[in-house]
Amino acid sequence: MKKIGFLSFGHWTPHPESGTRSAGDMLLQSIDLAQAVEDIGGDGAYFRVHHFARQMSSPFPLLAAIGAKTSRIEIGTGVIDMRYENPLYMVEDAGSADLISEGRLQLGISRGSPEQVIDGWKHFGYSSADDDADGAQMARQKTELFLQLLEGRGFAQPNPRPMFPNPPGLLRLEPHSDGLRERIWWGAGANATAVWAAEQGMNLMSSTLKFDETGEPFHVQQAGQIRLFREEWAKHDWGFEPRVSVSRSIVAITDQRDRRYFVGGGDHEDQVGYIDANTRAIFGRSYAAEPEVLIEELRRDEAIAESDTILITIPSQLGVDYNTHMIESILTHVAPALGWR
Structure with a gap:
């Protein structure tokens, strides 16, 4: 059994053929899509x-x-770039969103990916050490603080003349949401960061990109990364079972729309490239085929077999109706045959 959700990058463009021509379109359609996928x-x-x-x-x-418009579906990120975040304000935002959704927030965080601008986090008022050019160390330090604050222990000395009465002792950030600390995920691009996630007591989120550390096919490397994460997790007593998600581009070809959009295109083999001057990465293949073919291809994906959650990347600019159809085709024609449902 696996949880199956969608992962949207929230693309929008004013092009006349785009289904999301503005940021407002993207946001409102995202709400509609979440409701439809829950349905x-x-x-x-x-x-x-x-x-x-x-x-x-x-x-x-x-x-x-x-969270306010749905009642069952998990809501989350995959991922938030911690270089840009104030961990204290983020605890308040996350606590509020989790309480509104009644405990359905699954928050994916990470160092982030290559950016649109040079050192973008500096424009947000943050700086990294001289030996931390890409901000990775800063992101981890912020993450450790974020996790500590989510535990809900008091740390701030109360004002002796407060505007409102305080509870006794040191004060914590509010609103606090019990259980959210166990629903934080780390987006790991390398084996070492997957191990670090287990050391910190975070769930593992592994996407369609990974550092190419062995030269093996993407799904084999990703499966190995997941096993390393679980081996490290077993050394600690975090008090809950970890979850592991993988992201995939999967399209079940069931009608003419699917054929028009996806047959003859896409990357049906892994791709290898560089995400910066020194980092060689492997990008996982896309899956697009008739259901019977798709089932056999996905059955051979070792990382999917190791995971409990699959996030289907969606073409958000094709609109709510098409993306609902795309997810429903997987739920109906693919998932049962693979034992995911």
């Missing part, structure tokens, strides 16, 4: 965060709105 039996609505781009950038208002 057809899907399990999650997740959003990627990119700054300085015509994509999703400030997730918490959207997550709170979806």
Whole structure:
């Protein structure tokens, strides 16, 4: 059994053929899509965060709105770039969104990916150490503080003459949401960061990109990364079982729309490239085929077999109706045959 949700980058463009021509279109359609996917039996609505781009950038208002409009579906991110975040304010935002959704927030965070601008986090008022050029160390330090604050222990000395009465002792950030600390995920691009996630007591989120560390096919490397995460997790006593998600581009070809959009295109083999001057990465293949072919191809994906959650990347600019159809086709024609349902 696996949870199946969608992952949207929230693309929008004013092009006349785009189904999302403005940021407002993207946000409102994201709410509609989450409701539709809940109605057809899907399990999650997740959003990627990119700054300085015509994509999703400030997730918490959207997550709170979806939480208020739905009752069952998980809502989350995949992922928030911690270099840009104030951990204290983020705890308040996340706590609010989680309470509105009644405990359905699944928050994916990470160092982030290559950016639209040079050192974008500096425009947000943050700086990194001289030996931390890409901000990775800063992101981890912010994450450790974020996790500590989510535990809800008091740390701030109360004012002896407060505007409102205080409870006894040191004060914590409010609103606090019990259980949210166990629903934080780390987006790991390398084996070492997957191990670090287990050391910190975070769930693992592995996407369609990974550092090419062995030269093996993408799904084999990703499966190995998941096993390393679980091996490290077993060394600690976090008090809950971890979850692991993988992202995939999967299209079941069931009608003429699917054929027009996806037959003859896409990357049906892994791709290898460089995400910066020194980092060689492998990008996982896309899957687009008739259901019977798709089932056999997905059955051979070792990382999917190791995961409990699959996030289907969607072409958000094709609109709510088509993306609902795309997820429903997977739930109906593919998932049962693979034992995901």
